[in-house]
Amino acid sequence: MCDLEFIFSKKRLEHYQSINEHFENLKLISKIIPKIAILEIYLRNALDYEISLDNQEWIKTSGNPFLLAKINEIKDKENLEHHQILSRLSLGAVAGLIREYKVQNKIFNLKTFDFRKYSSSNRNFFIYENTKQGFDNIDKVNIILNLLHTLRNRTCHFENLLKINKVDNKLYPRISTKEKGTNIGLMPENIEYFLDDLICLINKDLLDYFTRG
Numbered sequence: 001m002c003d004l005e006f007i008f009s010k011k012r013l014e015h016y017q018s019i020n021e022h023f024e025n026l027k028l029i030s031k032i033i034p035k036i037a038i039l040e041i042y043l044r045n046a047l048d049y050e051i052s053l054d055n056q057e058w059i060k061t062s063g064n065p066f067l068l069a070k071i072n073e074i075k076d077k078e079n080l081e082h083h084q085i086l087s088r089l090s091l092g093a094v095a096g097l098i099r100e101y102k103v104q105n106k107i108f109n110l111k112t113f114d115f116r117k118y119s120s121s122n123r124n125f126f127i128y129e130n131t132k133q134g135f136d137n138i139d140k141v142n143i144i145l146n147l148l149h150t151l152r153n154r155t156c157h158f159e160n161l162l163k164i165n166k167v168d169n170k171l172y173p174r175i176s177t178k179e180k181g182t183n184i185g186l187m188p189e190n191i192e193y194f195l196d197d198l199i200c201l202i203n204k205d206l207l208d209y210f211t212r213g
Contacts (some may be wrong), residue, residue: 039199047103118194145182164187173186
C-alpha cells in the first residue's frame with residue numbers, strides 16, 4: 001500500500017499546513033467545479049449569441065487577430081463546424097473575445113455587485129488623479145472574467161485554493177486581479193459565495209440543483 005507522501009508527493013504537500021488541509025482543499029474543489037462549469041458554458045454561449053445577432057458564422061468569417069490566433073491552435077479546425085470550434089475555445093479565449101467584441105454589458109449587469117463581500121481588502125473604486133472613481137459595469141465584468149479565469153485554472157490543476165498572502169500582518173487573497181491599479185481578490189471562504197452570486201445573476205433557480213437530494 002502506498003503512503004500519502006508517495007501518492008501526493010512531498011513537494012506538493014509542502015504547500016499545505018497538513019494533510020487535512022489538502023483534503024479540505026479537494027472538498028472545496030469538488031463543490032465549485034460544477035458551478036465554474038455552469039459559468040463557463042454560459043459565457044461561451046452568451047458570447048456566441050451576441051455576436052451571432054449580426055453574423056451567425058462569425059467564427060469562420062472573422063478577421064479578428066485574437067480569434068484567428070486561438071482558432072489556429074485547434075487541430076483539424078478546417079473540418080469543424082461553428083459550434084465545435086466554439087466548444088474548443090478555452091475560458092481564457094472566451095473572456096478575451098468578450099473584451100475584443102466589447103459585449104461586457106450584454107453578458108452581466110453588475111451595477112450593484114459589491115466586491116467587498118469577497119475580501120475586506122477589496123474596493124469598488126480606483127484612484128484617478130487623486131480622486132475616487134467607481135468601477136463601471138465594463139470594469140466589473142473585466143474583473144469577474146479575470147477572477148473566474150484564474151479560479152478555473154487553479155481549480156482544474158488542483159492547486160491549493162485555501163492559501164492566502166500575509167503582508168505586514170494583514171491577510172490578502174491569492175486569487176486576485178488588478179483593474180486600473182486596484183487589486184480585487186477572493187478569500188478562500190468566499191469563493192463559493194462569489195460563484196453563487198454570479199450564477200444568480202444568470203438564473204437563481206440553477207442553484208436549486210445543488211441542493212436537491
